[in-house]
Amino acid sequence: MLSIDNISFSYGENPVLENFSLSVGDGERICLFGKSGCGKTTLLRIILGLEKAQQGSVTAGRDIKYSAVFQEDRLLPFKTVLQNITLIGADEQTALSHLAAMGIRDCADKYPSELSGGMRRRAAIARALTAEYDCLVLDEPFSGLDSENIRKAAAHISECLSGRTLILVTHAKEEAQLLGCKIIPVEKNAYDTEKPL
Amino acid sequence: MKPNNTRKFLKWAAVALLWLAFWQLASAAVGKELLIPSPKAAFLSLKELCVTADFWLAVLLSVLRIIAGYLSGVLAGVAGAVLSARFSVFKAVFSPVLHLIRAVPVASFIILALVWIKSQYLAVFISFLMVLPMIWTTVETGIENLDRRYLEMAKVFRISPLKTLFQVKIPFILPSFIASATSALGFAWKSGVAAEVICRPENSLGRLLQDAKTYLETPRVFAVTAVVALLSLILELAVKRAARRFTDVKH
Numbered sequence: 001m002l003s004i005d006n007i008s009f010s011y012g013e014n015p016v017l018e019n020f021s022l023s024v025g026d027g028e029r030i031c032l033f034g035k036s037g038c039g040k041t042t043l044l045r046i047i048l049g050l051e052k053a054q055q056g057s058v059t060a061g062r063d064i065k066y067s068a069v070f071q072e073d074r075l076l077p078f079k080t081v082l083q084n085i086t087l088i089g090a091d092e093q094t095a096l097s098h099l100a101a102m103g104i105r106d107c108a109d110k111y112p113s114e115l116s117g118g119m120r121r122r123a124a125i126a127r128a129l130t131a132e133y134d135c136l137v138l139d140e141p142f143s144g145l146d147s148e149n150i151r152k153a154a155a156h157i158s159e160c161l162s163g164r165t166l167i168l169v170t171h172a173k174e175e176a177q178l179l180g181c182k183i184i185p186v187e188k189n190a191y192d193t194e195k196p197l
Numbered sequence: 198m199k200p201n202n203t204r205k206f207l208k209w210a211a212v213a214l215l216w217l218a219f220w221q222l223a224s225a226a227v228g229k230e231l232l233i234p235s236p237k238a239a240f241l242s243l244k245e246l247c248v249t250a251d252f253w254l255a256v257l258l259s260v261l262r263i264i265a266g267y268l269s270g271v272l273a274g275v276a277g278a279v280l281s282a283r284f285s286v287f288k289a290v291f292s293p294v295l296h297l298i299r300a301v302p303v304a305s306f307i308i309l310a311l312v313w314i315k316s317q318y319l320a321v322f323i324s325f326l327m328v329l330p331m332i333w334t335t336v337e338t339g340i341e342n343l344d345r346r347y348l349e350m351a352k353v354f355r356i357s358p359l360k361t362l363f364q365v366k367i368p369f370i371l372p373s374f375i376a377s378a379t380s381a382l383g384f385a386w387k388s389g390v391a392a393e394v395i396c397r398p399e400n401s402l403g404r405l406l407q408d409a410k411t412y413l414e415t416p417r418v419f420a421v422t423a424v425v426a427l428l429s430l431i432l433e434l435a436v437k438r439a440a441r442r443f444t445d446v447k448h
Contacts, residue, residue: 048349048353049352050349050352050353066353067353067354068353068354070346070349070350072346074346074347074349074350076347076364076365076368078368078369079364087354087356087360087364088354088355088356089354089355089356127354131354
C-alpha cells in the first residue's frame, strides 16, 4: 500500500535520513523505533506530505487519507474541544463518543487552555480517530498520560483501527506492544535538533 | 443597574467631577473667560450650538467623512497586507510608501493634499492615510506570524482552504487586528478633525473650531472640543463593542 523508496532528507548540512526504505501493507501496524533525533518524525512528516524528501519517493497504490496525532496537540486555542473535532468535518455524535471513550466527555465544551496536558493529548487522539482515514499516524501519542490512560487509549485506538493501517512513533516499546505494532528500527544519521511533527 | 455597574458608574462620575472642579478652579484662578472659560460658560455655549441645525449637520458630515476615510483605510490596509504577504514584489514596492506615510507629519500631508483635493474630501483622505499603514502592518505581521503547525494540521485533516481561512487563519489574526483597528479609529478621528481645522470645509466640526478661535469665542472652542472628544469616545466604544462579539473566546 505505502512504499518508501530510498528517501534521503537533511536539514541544511545535517543529514537525517539517508536511503531509507520501507514498505507498509494495507492494515499493517508498524512502529518506527529509534533514539531521539534519528529522523522518525521527519519520516512521518514526509509520509504526511508536510516535507518533501530530497531524494527518493513515497508512493501509494491509491489516494490515501491520513489522520494524525502530532507531537504537540495542535488544538486551536479559540475553539472548544468539540469544535476542534467537528472542524475536521466530523459529526458531533461521533466526536462525543470518541471523547467518552477517551474519558474526557465532560471536557467537550472546554477550551484547550482549561485542560491538563494529558486531557489535551486525549482530545488530540479523539480528533484523529474521528477523522476519515485509511492510515493513522501517531507521533508520541501517549506522552503525558499515566499508564491507566495509556492502556485505555491504546485499547480504543486498536478497536477503531479495524483493519486500517497504523504508523506509530514512540520511545516506549510497551506502547508499540499495546497497539500490536511491528517494530521498525530507524537508526541512521542521528541528528540532534529534530524538527517536531 | 447591577451593583458592579453602579460602582463603576459612581467611580467614573467621581473622577469626572474631580476634573470639572479642577477646570473650575483653573478658570477662577486665571479669571479671564478668553483664556480659560469656566465649565458653565462652555456648557452654555454648547447649549447654544445644540439648538442649531448647522451644528448637527456639521457633526453628521464630519463623522461621515472620517468614517468613510477610516473604513476605506481598513479595507485597503487589509487588501494591501494580504497582497504583501503573498507577493514579495508587492511588498518591496509598497514598503517604502508605508514608511513615508508613517514618517511624514500629518500637517504636511494636509497642506500637500489641499493642493490636489477639494476641502470637503480632505478629511476623508487624511483619515484614510492615517489608518492605512497601521492596519496594513498589523495584518501583514499577523499573516507572516501565523503558526504553521496549525496550517499543517488543517492540511493533514483536509480542511478546505476557505474553511482554513475563516476558522483557522482569521481567528489567529483577529485580536491584533481589532486592537489596531480600535487605535486607528482614534488616529483617524484626530487627524480628520485636524484636516478640517486647516482646510475649513463647509459644515464641519473643524470649521466650527477654527471660526470660534478666529472670533475669540474660547467657550465655544472648549464646547466643540468636548463634542469632538465625546464623539471619538462613542465611536471607539462602538468599535470595541462590535469587536467583543468576535474576540470573546479563550486563548
